[in-house]
């Protein structure tokens with residue numbers, strides 16, 4: 361496959377084990393869920409290697425993730441999408457039962473997915489052009505600093521008629537020689553100045569200087585919402601026929617460069633090609649994450665504003681999951697090979713409360729485990745984006761070093777477990793509220809503290825929370 365060669369380091373082509381170990385960097389535990397997702401993705405890769413007929417036959421095995429709130433369902437999906445550069449969207453099934461969404465067109469899920477596909481596919485193309493775009497941008501900046509004399513036509517073609525008149529060329533050239541000389545002199549002066557500027561730019565000496573550049577104006581989003589056929593953008597109908605409008609703006613070199621690079625890269629890509637690749641990308645690699653799918657199961661006690669029948673929503677979603685064609689403004693999208701991941705707590709309803717056709721479309725079931733105190737300790741400290749690391753980094757910007765004793769971390773974890781038991785179990789989300797509360801005093805006082813070395817120990821944690829817990833005031837921590 362062509363994109364095999366150019367593919368950046370993404371999930372495409374990773375073995376299931378590699379995928380799991382990537383996920384391990386961010387998500388603690390939940391091994392079963394990670395494994396089945398990894399296998400589902402690898403199967404898409406395997407499928408891509410098959411003959412066309414075989415490939416058509418193999419549809420993705422959609423996954424249903426079940427488990428209490430705040431244990432990593434959405435996080436797994438989010439991480440995968442980041443790794444993958446795949447078109448990915450997340451929708452809440454309950455959206456389609458809410459007031460104002462009565463009969464909301466579930467096909468909008470696929471249209472949104474297609475938008476996501478356009479974004480990632482376009483970005484991939486832009487990435488390939490940045491090196492060239494950077495050089496072009498640099499030249500534009502140089503031109504803005506040292507504007508040249510008007511570009512003269514190439515010698516020999518200086519008289520537009522000379523080409524037609526043939527023999528006239530020699531005479532003409534003789535008469536304009538002097539002028540040419542003068543202009544050539546100016547040109548070489550300009551060139552000299554420019555090469556000096558180029559050197560200075562290279563050495564980063566001009567970053568703060570102001571230049572005037574032409575910035576493309578964002579086209580107004582002239583979206584007509586055609587209720588059946590989806591939204592159609594005027595821009596996309598007329599495409600390049602609509603001339604781009606530019607506006608002169610004065611800004612620092614370093615800011616101008618960023619804008620110009622984007623602009624140049626944008627000019628270098630072929631949007632027709634991007635669109636056709638994006639359609640393919642959406643159909644073959646798209647992933648739709650349907651959150652709160654348990655809330656549209658019939659057994660659930662959940663009541664949306666207007667009682668649009670939950671079963672009705674399931675029936676609306678069914679054709680998309682089963683495979684149908686959805687019209688988007690970029691063209692029709694076949695949904696047969698899009699991977700769907702459903703997720704829900706399923707504590708009131710069960711998967712068997714879904715209509716049988718839909719159940720059958722989610723053959724892989726995985727349960728996520730409730731998180732324990734031990735998991736909390738690991739979530740606080742281990743992931744690349746661990747909460748404690750985040751807070752440390754934030755305070756570092758104030759010139760303060762923040763650290764936690766091991767006992768303090770244990771204490772925070774116990775506190776989270778306790779609060780989850782006493783009030784609502786919100787899983788790892790509890791850690792966020794606790795951390796905010798724990799550090800709120802410092803966050804407010806900084807940078808005006810004398811001791812730039814803050815150590816949080818177990819006692820500090822207990823002091824902060826014992827009162828709250830004793831006072832039965834625990835409601836304050838509920839999100």
Ligand SMILES: Nc1ncnc2c1ncn2[C@@H]1O[C@H](COP(=O)(O)OP(=O)(O)OP(=O)(O)O)[C@@H](O)[C@H]1O
Pocket residue numbers: 386387388389390427428429430431432433434435436651704705739743787788789
């Ligand atoms: N196993 C885990 N490892 C690391 N962080 C986790 C884990 N579980 C949850 N978190 C953190 O807790 C927060 C909430 O998790 P997430 O959004 O995945 O919950 P969820 O399972 O989708 O819950 P809900 O059913 O409410 O949607 C996130 O910030 C996430 O980083």
Ligand SMILES: [Mg+2]
Pocket residue numbers: 433434435651
């Ligand atoms: Mg979630």
